[in-house]
Amino acid sequence: MQDWWRNSVTYQIYPRSFQDSSGNGIGDIPGITARLAHVASLGVDAIWLSPVFTSPMADMGYDVSDYTDIDPLFGTLADFDALLARAHDLGLKVIIDQVLSHSSDQHPFFVESRACRDNPRADWYVWVDPMPDGSPPNNWVSVFGGSAWEWDARRRQYYLHNFLASQPDFNFHTPAVQDWLLQTMRFWLNRGVDGFRLDTVNFYFHDQKLRPNPPDPRNAVTPKVNPYDMQDHLYSKNRPENLGFLERLRALTDEYDARAMVGEVGESRRAGEIMAQYTAGTTRLHMAYSFDMLGPEFTAGHFRQKLESFYAAAPNGCPCWSFSNHDVIRHVTRWADHGAPDALAKLAIAMLAGFEGSLCLYQAEELGQTETDILYHELTDPPGFKFWPDYKGRDGCRTPMVWDGSAQAGFTSATPWLPIKPQQKARNVASQGAGSVLAAYREVLAFRKSTPALRQGRTRFLDLPEPVLGFLRDDLLCLYNLSPTEVRLTLNTQGHLTGPSQNAEIIDTNVILGPNGFVFVTGADGAKAA
Structure with a gap:
């Protein structure tokens, strides 16, 4: 079906933490393939794989050094093809994560770009001269803390990085950059993937005048744990030129049958407005999601406002609603003050099933999984180190899937890359029978699929x-x-x-x-x- 994505349900898999088949404590592609029957049993339509491309893993794969190959940590291209075939046999579409806004600093193109100012890829990344006093060109800050500008002694210029300094931003104002990124996506479309999840889709373009961001009027008085939240990011992202590139992306996917894109809108002030803008009509994204429902707010007014404002701005647009993902505290823990864990988990899937639009579930939320309490010596996530202890990073929602009650919960035969603690292991798949959260997910999703009002109303x-x-x-x-x-x-x-x-x-x-x-x-x- 050409429009399979509309009102669909997607299941996000975090590959490092789904299933280890090699015995090294890290999840991999053959492990995912072996567990796809569980995903299909939920009644979802698609899976979304967080990045599995070649990467030095400074940001767990969101720093790509080769966009058309699989990192050996996860397997091979042949393993990926086998996963794709198995998923399709089970009736599951496969969406892969595309990190287009930036690459790893180990990508050959960045190595070339930083070598000098006159090489063929000198303008493929955002390079700027220092101010007369040697300081960065403006006040833009990194999501992960500190300035968004990193000094490079070879070029004697600053380069832009909205995340880690080892994740330099591509310069989308250079047409060749856009052309090349589209070619890498065509590689995966030709391989048979059904679509893309576009990481940080509103970060692609920057303001060429390098105007400073103003303070966010909501946060400008009281310092925040992360000063990124104190700016209104008018110029470092959310630029109008983005729309033209989204149309190029849509034109590419429209060359193929039944392909879809869902964009992550990383924005706090205007997320709903941008989601609506990016999905309006039929020439941009198929779907978009934001962090509007991934925060602590848990009121009827909040959820109503998010749905009403989206559809007021884009009556025929398609949002993708979710309550958890790999970047936020799991919702059963986040909303713990509002009910008992199992009751909250069942209420959450019933709410999502009722929302107009498409849905995305994060692995293990169907178990009512809770956030893992990560100790400092267990940390792997860069922002956790930066902002500890007020912000412990994202490791707590990324701990391994728990399949049974054995020593390592059926995830691995080795020591897992993140700890599996008793509170999480207790919520394993094998133990969830009649009346469980897992049973409720299956029941609610089946009801949604069989009820026209919930799919189309x-x-x-x-x-x-x-x-x-x-x-x-x-x-x-x-x-x-x-x-x-x-x-x-x-x-x-x-x-x-x-x-x-x-x-x-x-x-x-x-x-x-x-x-x-x-x-x-x-x-x-x-x-x-x-």
């Missing part, structure tokens, strides 16, 4: 008081209690429970939602507080 929100989120998807009423305290509602007309539910009861026109209760109702066109 438009959303009309109900004006209900906190902590209740309520909306209609065509004729299906979806009600969620976002609290650990019972709430009562009255239906406008008598309705009937349909599909999965939790801590919910309907008596005549009365709805009782217990802690983190949810219910899907037919026959009622609305509800109000009792």
Whole structure:
């Protein structure tokens, strides 16, 4: 189906932590292939693989040194082809991560670019002369801390890096850079991949005038753990030239049948607006997602505002909603104040299933997995070292998948690259039977797939008081209690429970939602507080 991506469900796999087949403590591609039946059993449509390309692994593969080969840590191109074939046999599409905004500093093109100012790739990266006093050209800061400019003694210039200094930014104002990156993507399309997850899709272009970023009015007074959050990034990213490159990307994927792209919008102030802009019409991205639902906010008003603002700006656009990924604290831990772990996990998938748009699940959230408490000596993530102890980095959400109750949880026969601790191992796949979080995920996703209103229906929100989120998807009423305290509602007309539910009861026109209760109702066109 050409538009398989619309209203789809994608499962994100973090390759280092899914399954080790070689016995070195690190997950790999053959391991993923061996476990794909588990993913297919959830009822999802696609998998997204975080980067498996050749890399020195300074940022766990998000620093690419060869865009058309597999890192030996994960396997070979033949292993990738076998994964692709197995996934397709199981009815799963395969989306691969594309890190286009920057490369590794070990990429041959950066090595060439930094050698001198007049080589063929001298302008493939963003090079700028110092100010007269030797300082960087402006105030742009790195996501990972410190200036976004790194001095290079060979060229006697600064180069731009929005992340680690070992991740120099490509210069997208150089047409040859765009052409070459498109060729690397064509390599994977020809190999049979079904699409791309575009890392930091709003970072591609920078302001050529190098204007300084103004302070973010929300954060300019009180210093933050990471000063990156104190700027409004008007000029270091989110540039209007980005749209032209997105159209080139779309034209490339449109040359192939049934391919799709989902872009990660790394932005805090205007994320919904940018998502809508990037997915408007049929000539840009197929889908986009942001961090709007990956933070601590857990109110009905928050979720309503994010959905309503997106569709107001792009009525026919396609968002991709998610609650967890490899960059944030797992949502069961993040929202722990709002309910018990299992009840929260089941409520979360029921909410996602009700949201209009496409969905993305992060590996092990179907187990109700919680964040691992990482100690300093266990750290691997660069920003964790930089901002410890107030920010412990991203290792806590990246610990290995737990398949069973054995010593290393069925993930490896060796010492795993990140620790598997008892709290996480307790939530293993093998132990989750009837009534478990895993069973709830399968049930809810099957209900979504079999219910036209949840796949195609438009959303009309109900004006209900906190902590209740309520909306209609065509004729299906979806009600969620976002609290650990019972709430009562009255239906406008008598309705009937349909599909999965939790801590919910309907008596005549009365709805009782217990802690983190949810219910899907037919026959009622609305509800109000009792």
